[in-house]
Amino acid sequence: MTSNTPPILHKGALSAAGFFAxxxxxxxxxxxxxxxxxxQHGVSEMNLAIEGSRVEIELESPGSDIVGFEHAxxxxxDRQAIAGAVKKLKNGSGLFAFPTAADxxxxxxxxxxxxxxxxxxxxxxxxxxxHKDGHxxxxxxxxxxxxxxxxxxxxxxxxCEKPRELKHVEVKLFDVFPRAEEIEVQAIISDRQxxxxxxxxxxxxxx
Numbered sequence: 001m002t003s004n005t006p007p008i009l010h011k012g013a014l015s016a017a018g019f020f021a022x023x024x025x026x027x028x029x030x031x032x033x034x035x036x037x038x039x040q041h042g043v044s045e046m047n048l049a050i051e052g053s054r055v056e057i058e059l060e061s062p063g064s065d066i067v068g069f070e071h072a073x074x075x076x077x078d079r080q081a082i083a084g085a086v087k088k089l090k091n092g093s094g095l096f097a098f099p100t101a102a103d104x105x106x107x108x109x110x111x112x113x114x115x116x117x118x119x120x121x122x123x124x125x126x127x128x129x130x131h132k133d134g135h136x137x138x139x140x141x142x143x144x145x146x147x148x149x150x151x152x153x154x155x156x157x158x159x160c161e162k163p164r165e166l167k168h169v170e171v172k173l174f175d176v177f178p179r180a181e182e183i184e185v186q187a188i189i190s191d192r193q194x195x196x197x198x199x200x201x202x203x204x205x206x207x
Contacts, residue, residue, distance in 0.1 A: 041065065042181035044173060046198075048205070050166065050189045055104065055158040057096060059089075061173070063114055063150040065180045070150045073115065085152065086111050088176055092156040097170040103161035114150030167207055174200040 044061040063070040066089075067081040088094070089111045098104040160166050173180050183198040189207055196205055 042179070044180055044183045046171070046183050046185045048169070048185060048187040048189075050163075050187075050207070053160045053163045055098075055156075055160060055166070055169075057092070057156040057158070059095075059152075059154040059156075059173070061152050061177070061180065063152065066152050066177050068179060070114075072150075082113050085177075086113050089152060089154045092154075092158070095172050095176060096156065096158070097172060098158070098160065099165050099167055101162060101165035102167075104158045104166070105160075106156065107159050108155075108157040110155045112153040114152065169205050171198055171203045171205060174203055 041062055041064045044059060044065060046060075047056075047058040049056040066085045067078075069078070069081075071078075073079045073082055090109045092106040092109045171183060173183060181200065183203075185196040185198060185205060187194055187196070187205070187207075198205060
């Protein structure tokens with residue numbers, strides 16, 4: 001029987017590069033288990049990894065939370081809304097506030113936004129495989145009802161001059177995107193691994 005428990009990272013066992021490579025494996029294991037649940041509007045998912053002065057954050061949010069829709073962008077207004085959201089998401093310093101004493105700076109941010117092509121690929125996949133198994137039939141029925149799901153994916157890399165002062169992060173997603181209601185957080189900090197839920201009234205993640 002295969003265990004659903006993700007591997008634990010042990011302090012001192014990995015270099016910084018190895019730590020973050022391993023964190024990807026752990027997060028993937030967590031996500032595989034989590035994605036058995038249905039897509040939920042209002043709920044974003046966040047992965048946080050901290051080792052030494054390095055902070056990596058991954059964020060996935062439903063299109064409905066970010067731009068108010070999940071259909072394929074088909075109008076100029078849709079495309080403008082997505083472009084505006086991408087600009088806000090790229091501003092990692094405006095989404096994540098660390099203690100001033102830690103002196104953290106955003107080094108890199110990458111954002112992937114839904115596109116019309118994404119929806120076409122999903123529709124083609126469902127149509128092509130719809131008669132092969134139960135999953136395909138379900139997916140095909142969902143599409144007939146117009147139940148498409150699109151997410152924004154973002155990845156951030158921060159560097160902190162004084163990591164000893166890195167005690168918490170204030171997540172401002174709720175302020176920047178008012179439709180967001182909850183963030184499910186999975187964190188790996190040195191040898192600790194834990195989960196938290198953040199809401200509009202409780203948006204600080206303390207380490």
